[in-house]
Amino acid sequence: MIAAIFAISSGLAFATKNAEEGNATAKQATGSQQQSHATAEYKRAKKRITADYLSDKSVCSSKKGNAKTRCLKQAQSLKKHAMADAGKANRKAQAAGEH
16 A cells, blocks of 8 residues: 555656656747747637538528628628638737747
């Protein structure tokens, strides 16, 4: 029983030391790593926005006439604004990574 407790406490001490070393390594992340993370997030956001647009567009296909036209324009507008917001967030994240 005592051997099991010692093994567990030793394992926790080792895990804590590794976690501290990992935190120190994470703090040393360079600006380029932060930029690549921001770029990856931006690419995911663009894919999500495009998927949302296609979904909205498919909903519009069931409508007719002016309602369909308005629906499509709204879907395009939402996509355009979402892309602009994602681009702005990406530029802001990359600028923060440079400093």
